[in-house]
Amino acid sequence: MTALRSEGLLPGGLVEGGARTRTYAFRPLDGAVELALGEVVVDAPSLPVAVTRALCATLATLGDAPASAERVDALCVADRQFLMRELQCLCDASTRWLVATCAVCGERFDLEVDLRALPVTPAPAPFPLASGTHDGRVWHARLPTGADQAWLARADAASLGNDDVGGDDKDIADLETRLMQRLLLDGTDPHLSENPATPGLREAVEAALDAVAPGVVTTLGAPCPVCGQVNAVTTDPYERLGTGLDDLLRQVYALASHYHWSEADILRLPRSRRHAYLALLDTAVETA
């Protein structure tokens, strides 16, 4: 059995004051952490905000400092996916049964995936930055972060409020342009920063940013057992968000009813000890 990693190295990392920090550590997993993880989605306005709240509630440190919302928001998207997947593996077994439907013959089949075995590649320098020229003009850009995802979710919600005719494609193009404006940095040729919709610029910037991004694989190839076609199957790195709450509350209820401990005391128990008491309780009920 693989030891659970509650600390490790981010594939990307935080760049603060010119230095890149990659270490992180989760808090010891107890009921209070699990409760926070289950409840973060309740009033979060968007998925990126829920992810930030979940990571703030569960991380003890990023580098040598606490994981504030601002610092968690500053992590690149792949780091946030990586941390959410690590968290999911800490909370549950890392193996999952997924259901896939073959794109060629339509066969539905199950496949077992070990989330821990999915490849993770550290970001190469000059992460999180990329530079290049477009039509002879220089640009500098940075990888999108959680803050950009949250901004995009807010802007998307606002544009959904516009019911102008045929607005969808125009709205998407407009959002892409505004996102590009956020990602282009000082030192970029003013002509490009003022015209982020310049043809070909977005594709060039995206390709250069992809090359410095950490690799966190969320999609895997699954061969169909009937026709052999290799199908792309996607795992959800945010799967654990908002789940587990009912189970946790049932466990608290069972322990509180039997032992008359307070909710706070039960939530403070390390997860393994809570489960051990529940197992003892099961045995006591069976033999009674």
Ligand SMILES: [Zn+2]
């Ligand atoms: Zn098939």
